[in-house]
Amino acid sequence: MIDKSESGLAQPTRARKRAATPTEKEQHKPYHHGSLPQALLQAAEVVLKRDGISGLSLRAIARQAGVSHTAPQHHFGDTAGVLSELAADGFMRLSACIANRARDVQDASERPRAIARGYIEFAKHNPDLMRLMSRGEMFDSERPSLIEARRTAGLALAGVFGDAPPAPPSGKHTFGPMDASRAVALTAAWAYVHGLALLLVDGRLDGLAASAEGIRHADDLVMAAIDQVQLSIGQAS
Amino acid sequence: MIDKSESGLAQPTRARKRAATPTEKEQHKPYHHGSLPQALLQAAEVVLKRDGISGLSLRAIARQAGVSHTAPQHHFGDTAGVLSELAADGFMRLSACIANRARDVQDASERPRAIARGYIEFAKHNPDLMRLMSRGEMFDSERPSLIEARRTAGLALAGVFGDAPPAPPSGKHTFGPMDASRAVALTAAWAYVHGLALLLVDGRLDGLAASAEGIRHADDLVMAAIDQVQLSIGQAS
DNA sequence: TGTACATCAGTGAACGCGCGTTCACTGATGTAC
DNA sequence: TGTACATCAGTGAACGCGCGTTCACTGATGTAC
DSSP: OOOOSTTSSHHHHHHHHHSOSHHHHHHOOOSSOSSHHHHHHHHHHHHHHHHOGGGOOHHHHHHHHTSOTTHHHHHHSSHHHHHHHHHHHHHHHHHHHHHHHHHHOSSGGGHHHHHHHHHHHHHHHOHHHHHHHTOGGGSOTTOHHHHHHHHHHHHHHGGGGTTOOOOOOOTTOSSOOBOHHHHHHHHHHHHHHHHHHHHHHTTTTHHHHHHBTTOOSHHHHHHHHHHHEEEEEOOOO | OOOOSTTSSHHHHHHHHHSOSHHHHHHOOOSSOSSHHHHHHHHHHHHHHHHOGGGOOHHHHHHHHTSOTTHHHHHHSSHHHHHHHHHHHHHHHHHHHHHHHHHHOSSGGGHHHHHHHHHHHHHHHOHHHHHHHTOGGGSOTTOHHHHHHHHHHHHHHGGGGTTOOOOOOOTTOSSOOBOHHHHHHHHHHHHHHHHHHHHHHTTTTHHHHHHBTTOOSHHHHHHHHHHHEEEEEOOOO
């Protein structure tokens, strides 16, 4: 979903054809990278995993990608731009993770749990990215790719409603009109799985897991919470 | 809970006595502040609210407090030190918020909702601090005050269990031995309220609130989620 | 009661570092004619 | 098919800034005798 322009993946191949032998390939570094935006995002993710969110500077990303330090600025404008694109990529991958799990279940009543497992699975495999994605204040919220990716993730999450998706949205909203009880149910499901994911990636459950008999890892605690806890809507007594 | 040493609040009073008239007070700034650690933490919170987490540097805090830029280092060591103390203060205040709400309810079955309301109340009144508190990787986790404050918050949260608190902890653990189902229930309750709080302070629920009929603010969505959604433990079908 | 001294609290100059930003530039590509 | 030109992609030097850190220092307090 990043850089759908025509400069996508065609040009590096062409460049490689010109420099046929391996030695030439190494020596003759083409001036035009061809798919630098994607390469920069990959580099950014390496930096993120290695140095954490605070290590994500334009210069660090450029170093990792092996290009001059002004190249990222040229493509993304500023740090918030890169972080936004990185997060957008994360939201799309999160959506895919959720959709994969949801597709696998037959029984619609099992779909909420499947979605939760997809969410947690993503968080477990991409803890740093998950953390970055929850740092909304670091992004440029106007970025179309980020808006679109968040909407996609929102719709994937709304799959908790089974086969009846919410009404189609108008304008830049994720959802169309929705009655209150449905919005509350979605809020609850979202908060629950979001909370589990963040507590897990932040290591906040480690102490509790250590105290709990029969539980070895925080992972087990989270999976048990998904498997065994029901969220049901209804007026308080 | 911060700086319980004898240098607490006595000395500024004494200093003020020496410089009796207002003019003198302004002119004669005593060399020894007397309670600089507390003043620095207050300054840090001002900076946090004004400039966000990324604005929290030792120098910015010193500027806000009106002292030399090496003074914070002298008391807290490094940035992680200040952030840890600030977060510890936050956890203590969160605990107090929870305890206040829990104390007010008569019916033990209503306690979980009361605790959740206390948690959300704190988050609503201190959104930046709440965000900071969830940035575990920025802290010095070994700080005794932070460990103690987190334990206090954990115990306040464990009040969801009603009048039967968990077994007393040994060593530096928050909880003593606990059976698995109880740990899972605590995980679920914690994740739920934590997720609600973070989604709220990060503004992530604003779009959903706008789409929901009869809901005006994200706050309403969160309060409805607390009031209307039940978490119940039991094996999945 | 006084004196000497150790310790604590806070200052301010200086330093090196990594950062984002600007700017004039070069290399490569695409397109109009 | 060729040529000219506009545009895009990426470079590298230079700049100013805020940061944390070090260091020698001064002011104030507490304590031993």
